[in-house]
Amino acid sequence: MTIGIKTTKEQLLRLPTTARPAVDAEQLEVPEGYRAEAVAAGLSFPTGMAFDDQGTLYINEGGSTWPTRPAMTPRILKLTPEGELSAFAEENLGGPRGLAYRDGYLYVTLKGGYFARVVRYDTETGEREVLHDQIPSGGWHEPGGPVFNPKDGLLYFAHGSVSQNGVVLPQGYTVDVAKNPEAHDIPGEDVTLTGNNVFSRDPLMPYPYLTKTGPYKPFGTPAEKGEVVKGQLWCTTGVWRSKPDGTQPELIAWGIRNPYGMAFNEEGELYVSDNDMEEKGERAVAMDPDRIWHIKNARKPHGTVDKPEWFGFPDIAATGLPVWHEKHLPDKGKPAEPLLENPPEWAGPAAYLEKPHSCMTKMDFCTSDTFGHRGKLFACEWGTMAPFNSPREEDLSHGFRVMKIDTETGEGEPFIYNKILETGPPAAGMARPVDCKFSPDGKSLYVLDFGVAQVAEGHMLAYAHTGVLWKVTKL
Numbered sequence: 001m002t003i004g005i006k007t008t009k010e011q012l013l014r015l016p017t018t019a020r021p022a023v024d025a026e027q028l029e030v031p032e033g034y035r036a037e038a039v040a041a042g043l044s045f046p047t048g049m050a051f052d053d054q055g056t057l058y059i060n061e062g063g064s065t066w067p068t069r070p071a072m073t074p075r076i077l078k079l080t081p082e083g084e085l086s087a088f089a090e091e092n093l094g095g096p097r098g099l100a101y102r103d104g105y106l107y108v109t110l111k112g113g114y115f116a117r118v119v120r121y122d123t124e125t126g127e128r129e130v131l132h133d134q135i136p137s138g139g140w141h142e143p144g145g146p147v148f149n150p151k152d153g154l155l156y157f158a159h160g161s162v163s164q165n166g167v168v169l170p171q172g173y174t175v176d177v178a179k180n181p182e183a184h185d186i187p188g189e190d191v192t193l194t195g196n197n198v199f200s201r202d203p204l205m206p207y208p209y210l211t212k213t214g215p216y217k218p219f220g221t222p223a224e225k226g227e228v229v230k231g232q233l234w235c236t237t238g239v240w241r242s243k244p245d246g247t248q249p250e251l252i253a254w255g256i257r258n259p260y261g262m263a264f265n266e267e268g269e270l271y272v273s274d275n276d277m278e279e280k281g282e283r284a285v286a287m288d289p290d291r292i293w294h295i296k297n298a299r300k301p302h303g304t305v306d307k308p309e310w311f312g313f314p315d316i317a318a319t320g321l322p323v324w325h326e327k328h329l330p331d332k333g334k335p336a337e338p339l340l341e342n343p344p345e346w347a348g349p350a351a352y353l354e355k356p357h358s359c360m361t362k363m364d365f366c367t368s369d370t371f372g373h374r375g376k377l378f379a380c381e382w383g384t385m386a387p388f389n390s391p392r393e394e395d396l397s398h399g400f401r402v403m404k405i406d407t408e409t410g411e412g413e414p415f416i417y418n419k420i421l422e423t424g425p426p427a428a429g430m431a432r433p434v435d436c437k438f439s440p441d442g443k444s445l446y447v448l449d450f451g452v453a454q455v456a457e458g459h460m461l462a463y464a465h466t467g468v469l470w471k472v473t474k475l
Contacts, residue, residue, distance in 0.1 A: 166314025
């Protein structure tokens with residue numbers, strides 16, 4: 001891997017790859033009175049970052065879970081305040097996704113095979129300890145967090161759904177389900193099924209062999225009307241908390257399709273980003289906004305949550321409407337039918353709604369008067385995967401920016417974005433922002449750019465050595 005470390009006088013970095021040959025901070029639009037610069041370039045599939053108390057920055061490189069060129073090893077990098085970059089650790093499974101630092105330990109969420117993990121490293125000795133290894137995984141979505149609540153000191157983490165839209169379907173085989181064919185969603189509470197199943201082709205059988213699959217079932221397994229599926233502590237679409245050593249895990253929310261980004265404000269209120277359901281396939285949902293949820297159960301003392309909040313997946317869109325409502329009927333794919341009889345009470349509305357297919361990812365609250373905008377939430381938007389998951393032309397340009405959001409009013413505005421954007425990011429500007437973190441001194445906002453991921457109607461392809469670490473500072 002080649003890394004370019006930027007000096008403060010340079011604006012242009014040249015990279016050793018034709019997928020993204022140069023990085024130019026002049027292509028970024030930032031508010032007046034702020035300055036953007038590229039700190040490091042040539043990262044491979046960066047997915048999360050965290051500062052320690054001394055200002056050392058740890059960066060995840062996610063490895064080749066995605067279809068990639070070339071294949072890369074998942075690992076954690078260490079960038080010192082002096083600009084020295086080294087590999088802190090190598091990981092396995094699907095690779096590291098999120099990072100948090102606390103009291104000498106680095107906490108890491110790892111995408112799994114059948115199970116995801118939360119591990120922690122002693123940053124002095126490098127010793128690694130597994131805290132949680134029973135988180136259902138093996139499908140389409142990612143682990144979220146970890147983050148620490150500034151009020152109760154507990155560790156919070158999450159994981160998304162195995163399925164795209166509530167039922168495991170053939171398109172899942174393009175990602176993980178081919179490797180984990182028995183993976184399926186698990187509810188966080190007892191649910192009764194309607195008996196509606198989804199008919200689809202079977203990619204494991206000669207065409208045109210058809211099969212049917214029900215919710216909370218492995219691919220090819222139908223559901224029965226009135227069937228009760230028991231809720232479990234270790235569900236999919238869940239948000240949990242535990243002691244920092246991993247003991248006393250507690251489920252506080254579920255029904256969140258892809259809770260990748262998690263952030264606490266200074267008052268200890270938890271917010272979680274989530275991505276819309278997709279307008280494709282045999283259970284298609286249209287015009288479902290990206291969103292940020294306010295997890296109110298995080299206010300409750302540890303061990304007192306007797307009922308987790310439910311945020312709608314797989315039957316309620318972020319609008320609060322059923323996914324079979326006329327507003328969500330697809331132009332492409334088969335319309336959705338109800339999967340749950342008498343579902344739990346919906347915990348919405350969302351704290352913030354964004355355009356569909358913006359792909360909201362990781363976030364951080366500003367706690368600095370020096371930087372400005374104290375109390376506002378800064379949220380990354382990785383950017384659309386249309387036309388892969390949406391037939392709508394307007395979705396082709398959604399995302400590719402960092403938003404500044406007022407969680408009290410539900411209003412947001414772009415804070416960092418590319419000066420030129422037609423149907424995707426320019427190669428030298430910000431490609432796909434995936435995480436943002438304020439420096440320990442509160443003076444700068446660092447933005448982690450995943451790099452180049454090309455999307456077409458039938459596939460996507462990500463490129464190594466194209467990730468960038470950006471820095472935005474108030475002048």
